[in-house]
Amino acid sequence: LASHKGTVVAITHDRYFLDNVAKSIIEVDSGDIFVVRGNYSRFLERKTERLRVQEQANDSRTAKLQAELSWIQKAKSAGRSNRARLRSYAKLLEESNAAKHADRVQGGAIEIVPGPRLGKSVLKVTGLSKSYGERLLFRDLTFDLPAGAIMGIVGPNGTGKSTLLRIISGLEDPDEGEVKLGPTTSLGYVDQSRDGLDPQKTCFQEISQGQETLAFGEKEVNMRAYVAAFNLRGTTQEKLVGKLSGGERGRVHLAKTLRGGHNLLMLDEPSNDLDVDTLRSLEDALRDFAGSAIVISHDRWFLDRVCDHTLGFESDGSVEFYVGSVSEYYSWRERRRPQRVNLAV
Template identity: 55%
Template sequence: MAAEADKMRKLDFEEIQIPPGPRLGNIVVEVENLVKGFGDRVLIDDLSFTLPRNGIVGVIGPNGAGKTTLFKTILGLEEPDSGIVKIGETVKISYVDQSRGGIDPKKSLFEVVSDGLDFMKVGQVEMPSRAYVAAFGFKGPDQQKPAGVLSGGERNRLNLALTLKQGGNLLLLDEPTNDLDVETLGSLENALLEFPGCAVVISHDRWFLDRVATHILAYEGESKWFWFEGNFESYEENKIARLGADAARPHRATYRKLTR
């Protein structure tokens, strides 16, 4: 009880909170020689990496490169065409599908997040439901909006609130910064930096990744990915040194053909 009370005292209900999940063991996710295709295209070709226990990994690449497919493969929703994806025994994943198909459009966003309860469990910590929802930029009457009429940015914030309340020690966040206001974005950055677990974040926001990323997993064309230790700016410098100045310019996704 004393430990729980101490947690409550430390929480700032005005800010986004990411509750600590179970303690991670030595293995988070290990990917070895992963090949994954879609139709006749190879999206991921011979990818290997090991997620660090306390890392924040930024996943970057053009639309259609296979970023969400990688998430679904880690989740076990997609099977590798070849290679190994090993999930540690202590890992609890927090993830909400971007399609949000299970949300009742008639329910208020407050009900969707809190199940209509005044207090809710955020991980293993109980906190006031309205304060938790407000931390994602939904103040006062905004909390009563039906989920079916939310804007794209509001749906993104709702998705973030649903993901972070799960209490996992591995967060898979699919473009969480889209349409966030400056206050909510700053709150998310601080929460991620204080999170004791591991986070993997798909994002097109280079400034966000400069501030929070410890590692970058980057699509570099022709179904190839590159694992880099450092933030986005350091990765860009490394990429130019390896591939030349032209490599820094945006390119559309290119693939090799899948042979079975």
């Protein structure tokens, strides 16, 4: 695509793709359209500057509102009126309310309810092998996940990445080998099936489980705000789960799991159902997370931002455990096997 002479219009949340291929980016944000010439890195620079200017404008608008309100209050107490000043105040108030509405649309940040403190042993996998009939997925897989590590799982489709998570969670048996969770490990698993959701409950009921607030240490968060952080806002919170779109159900499943108080999270393609802003919020939450996590994703940008360990699956059934980011893993992989050029995540 980068060498294509024609015009290509692509809709994607894949920031790695945008950074390496796009020459212009169009963002639709709260009903407004912004166009930036350049790749994703350039877009971020321009957006950061735009938000800074917007914040300064909001501060200036607030100061003007306070000054106008003070004048109006004094004028009323003195028995005076000035229609022009009143119209000016009304206009400023309208602009301020519009700015506040835009802030509400952006929503709050995703937060992960902390689980028990992890011990030295979190997850140990030894000699794991799995096949379906004659088709080998992986063989002799061994790794020891440290406390606090976030491990990204990459590799071609059909190599057993999701199957590994199902085996770790106890939903499927390996052909050979052993999975051992640490004595303090509490496992939270977000799979792609969403079978554990109740279709007769509303979105809010399914996530809140009857609670109105969530405790994050000494801080409490309103449950409605917590749900809204997953881009589930307004009337969507009152929809039945069975009536939600696939992407909405995926976000319900994610929100329900992240509030469960687990210290080992397994997330299977969480980026599929998230827009860029929500995904960025999830990245920040994972980087602040005190526990460990295992993440399957085709979003290279997302993995590079959060992962410090990598598990690389190959089509021949081999799996490599690497201490480092996904990009570092691929560089290491190419140095070891320079003849391989397939960098598919």
